[in-house]
Each structure stands twice: as structure tokens, then as C-alpha cells.
Amino acid sequence: MKAVKFSVVSRLEGNTAVIYPKGYLNNLSGESLVVECGNYIGSGITNIVVNFSETDLINSIGISMLLQIIENLKNIHGTICFTNMSKFLRETFEMLGLINHMTVFPLESDALQYLKAGNL
Amino acid sequence: MSIELKKALYNISALADLGQEITSENNFQEKIQSVFYVITGTFLANRGAILAYDKKTARLGVLTQKGFSPADLARIQPEELRMFSKNEPFLLAGTSLPAVAGAELLVPLWVRNEFIGALLLGGKLTVDPYTPEDIELLNVIAHQIAIALNNHTLFVDLSDKLEENRRLYEEMRHIYHGTLQAFAAAIDAKDAYTKNHSHRVAKYSAAIARELGWNEHDIEGMYVAGYLHDVGKLAISNDLLNKVTPFTPDERAELRKHSTLSHNITEKIKFPWKNVEDMVWHHHERLDGRGYPEALARESLSDGVRILTLADSFDAMTSQRPYRQKMDVASAITELKKCLDSQFDNRILLAFCRVLDKEIKGELPEPDILPHLESISDLSVISVLLQAIIAELSPPENSPA
Numbered sequence: 001m002k003a004v005k006f007s008v009v010s011r012l013e014g015n016t017a018v019i020y021p022k023g024y025l026n027n028l029s030g031e032s033l034v035v036e037c038g039n040y041i042g043s044g045i046t047n048i049v050v051n052f053s054e055t056d057l058i059n060s061i062g063i064s065m066l067l068q069i070i071e072n073l074k075n076i077h078g079t080i081c082f083t084n085m086s087k088f089l090r091e092t093f094e095m096l097g098l099i100n101h102m103t104v105f106p107l108e109s110d111a112l113q114y115l116k117a118g119n120l
Numbered sequence: 121m122s123i124e125l126k127k128a129l130y131n132i133s134a135l136a137d138l139g140q141e142i143t144s145e146n147n148f149q150e151k152i153q154s155v156f157y158v159i160t161g162t163f164l165a166n167r168g169a170i171l172a173y174d175k176k177t178a179r180l181g182v183l184t185q186k187g188f189s190p191a192d193l194a195r196i197q198p199e200e201l202r203m204f205s206k207n208e209p210f211l212l213a214g215t216s217l218p219a220v221a222g223a224e225l226l227v228p229l230w231v232r233n234e235f236i237g238a239l240l241l242g243g244k245l246t247v248d249p250y251t252p253e254d255i256e257l258l259n260v261i262a263h264q265i266a267i268a269l270n271n272h273t274l275f276v277d278l279s280d281k282l283e284e285n286r287r288l289y290e291e292m293r294h295i296y297h298g299t300l301q302a303f304a305a306a307i308d309a310k311d312a313y314t315k316n317h318s319h320r321v322a323k324y325s326a327a328i329a330r331e332l333g334w335n336e337h338d339i340e341g342m343y344v345a346g347y348l349h350d351v352g353k354l355a356i357s358n359d360l361l362n363k364v365t366p367f368t369p370d371e372r373a374e375l376r377k378h379s380t381l382s383h384n385i386t387e388k389i390k391f392p393w394k395n396v397e398d399m400v401w402h403h404h405e406r407l408d409g410r411g412y413p414e415a416l417a418r419e420s421l422s423d424g425v426r427i428l429t430l431a432d433s434f435d436a437m438t439s440q441r442p443y444r445q446k447m448d449v450a451s452a453i454t455e456l457k458k459c460l461d462s463q464f465d466n467r468i469l470l471a472f473c474r475v476l477d478k479e480i481k482g483e484l485p486e487p488d489i490l491p492h493l494e495s496i497s498d499l500s501v502i503s504v505l506l507q508a509i510i511a512e513l514s515p516p517e518n519s520p521a
Contacts, residue, residue: 064161097246
């Protein structure tokens, strides 16, 4: 498989930031995902959705980055949801036991609805 | 696939990631940061630190860390870690080591008998305890990190030594040049009329060599030969050197000994540059074989000799002598051209004219010839003369130079 250079795009949906990581989350370039989330947290956003539709693979470095984001949200009592995971990603998170510390939805719209309901 | 098998595959993959990061082309800090991510990602550790032992200060420095208080990390003493097994992870609880808030595991990093640093890990995000498999994996990882840190330390030590050697070499070069200049001053001081002659000949010769495309090492050798070409004059009497009336044949023969004396003095010095002693020996030879001391001709004269001959003659012509007035620059250049083939080499005069022309046009950041030429009234006239000679001596286009 040809590795796609990792990049991150994002958008604001109400008071929720939706982050779209793209490519293989396996090296220091993945820090841009932590930075992007950090920027939203810094601007007062406490709800983040990470849409993994364009990230099929992850390694220990990528896991470390996700740990950082999860902890950052935990520290501000925020909520982070993960959506559109590939089978590989989901199985990796399950195997590590990380899935129990994540709020996971099949689709981005499900996560947004959940967060919207939670904020009512 | 069972969960155990998946976990084993993940651990193998983490080791592969670690190897890839350690051997990557990233800089050291990036490598360490990536390695740190591999470790925290593999064990889901919420805190961690990689510490490196600094032999000079006998302290542990933080290379990277997450989640610990710097003050807590500073309390970890290298002497206390040396008591524990090399690269073997151990639980901090129950040890006599100072408490580091949030730390659970510590691994002293060693390569052979060299203490390298330490790896510190906090608890897992999942709150699960570290398993024997985790400890085993961490032991393997610790070995790899220790080697990577040790390699970096060795590399830094080598770089420091190389830098120190470079500095010493530069200092020695500086002293060497200072000594040469002192010699040249001693030579020139013997003859009031040739004050700074050696310095100027060195500068002119190096400028010509540079114009001819010589490398910096050989240019430096040319410069040194320029400085020392008249060192043999130290053995010639002051009365003879400063004589105002024309020389007798005997006096001329005595004066001519100076180039052989220069050779005799310089051949005893082991120069890092080639042919310095040859250049000083033959700087009064001529292409037509009518020079001295050996009456060598054409093929026997190296480019270095030819450069030195021209630079020496040009400076002699443009300097005041007890027995004649100095020539103006245009006349001296015309005289050089008149003596082509018999005395001077076409290529060398061409290079000399080119470099002087560039200096007049301000094309060279540090001119070597122009600052030493007194009162050139009309630079444009000199430039026209130089360009005419350049045009005449330049090889036709499409023909080998």
C-alpha cells in the first residue's frame, strides 16, 4: 500500500470541532492532529469529533497521539467521539483496551447528534 | 485471531516501529520523540520520560517527557539507579528511590558497563497493571534505546573532538602564518626599499593562482612561497642590499645567491604545501633559460614558479629602488607583456591582467593587488590596457584553453 502523506483538515459544526485526519497515522507528522485539537481546545471548544474515514492504519506512534488527545479532553471535562473507523482501527483499539475509553459512533452524523443532544 | 495473538503482533509491530525510528534520518531530538511515542503508544502509558546521563555533570537530563513534574524528575540520582539490574524494568513502589508522582516503572539504561540514562513510565490509561509480557517487551526496548543514546553520545563526543582539532589546526595555521609574516618582515627590514615586498608578492601570487582556478590549499602554498621567496636575503649583507650605485659583477653574483639560499632554508621545513622550496629557488628563472640560479627553461618551470616570477617582477618594477625610480602601473604591465615568451608565461600574464581588471571593476569582494598600487591616476586607462592584453592573449573561442 502506498503511504499517504498525513494531513489534517477540520471544520466547526456549532460548538463541535470535526477533525478529519488523512493518511497513515504513524510518525511525527501525526502531531498535527494533536495540535489541531489543541487549537480548538485553546479556543474554548470542548466537543471534538475525529472522523477516521480517510485513516485506515495506525501504529504505536499514532496511538500515543490519540492518548494525548483523549487526556487533553479529559482534563477539560470535554467529550471526544471517534467515527467512521475501519475494521482494522476498531480491532486495534479493542485489542489495546482503548475502546473502553473512547466514545465511538459508526458515522460522524451520529456523533454530532449525540453531542447536540448532550448539550440540550 | 485471538486477542493474545493480536497483542503479540502489535508488540512485534511496535518493535519494528522502534527500529525504524532509531535508524531513520531524523535528527536526534526527533528520533527520541518518535521513540517516546512508540513506548507510550505501546503500553498506553499516560506519563513517561527518557533521561540521559551526562558524564560531565554526573546528572540525568530530560530528553523528553510527558506528565511528570520537572522537580520530581530532578530528584532522580544516577548513583541510586546504578544499583538496579541493567536494562531491567522494575516497579518503583517499595524501592528506596525518591517518589516521582505518577511514575510506576523505571528502567536503568546501560550499554555494557556504561550507564546511559533511564526510562520512566507512568500507569496505563486503561488502569491495567503492567504484565510480565510488558516487562519483557520493555526490556528489549530499553536495550535498543540505550544503544541509540550511547551512539548519539559517541557521535557528539567525536564531533566535539573533531571541532577541537579543527580549532587547534586553525590556531596552528594562524601561528604559522604569523611566523611567516615575521620572517617576511625580517627580510624586508634588511632593505628599506623593499618594505612589504614579500607581503605584496604573496598577495599578487595568490590572486593569480586563484584566477587560474587553483584549489584553496594550493593557493595557500603559493601565498607562503610568495612570503618566503626572498628569505635567503637574510644571509646577504645589508650594505650590498642597500647599495645605491650599480652592482659590480661580483656583487651581482653574490646577490644572486639569495634564491639558492632561500631554497636551502625552506627545504628544511616540512611544509604541508607542495613545491614551496622549488618556487622560492627558481623565482629568478626565465622561460628562455637565461635566468638563475640553474638557468632552467620552459618545461622545467612549474606554474608556481612562473606565477612567482611575474608577481616578483611586477612588484619590483612598481617599487622604488635605490638605483632607479619606480615605474607607473601601465608601464610595468607593458613591460611584462614585452617580456612574454622570453621571461613570462602568456597564461600567467593573462590571469594577472584578468584579476587586476576585475579588481578595478569592483568585481572582487577583497582585492589583493589594487590596494598595494600607489596613486593610479586613471584606472580607466589601465583597464583599457588590460582589456587589450586580455583580448590578445585569450585563446580563441572553441579552442582548448
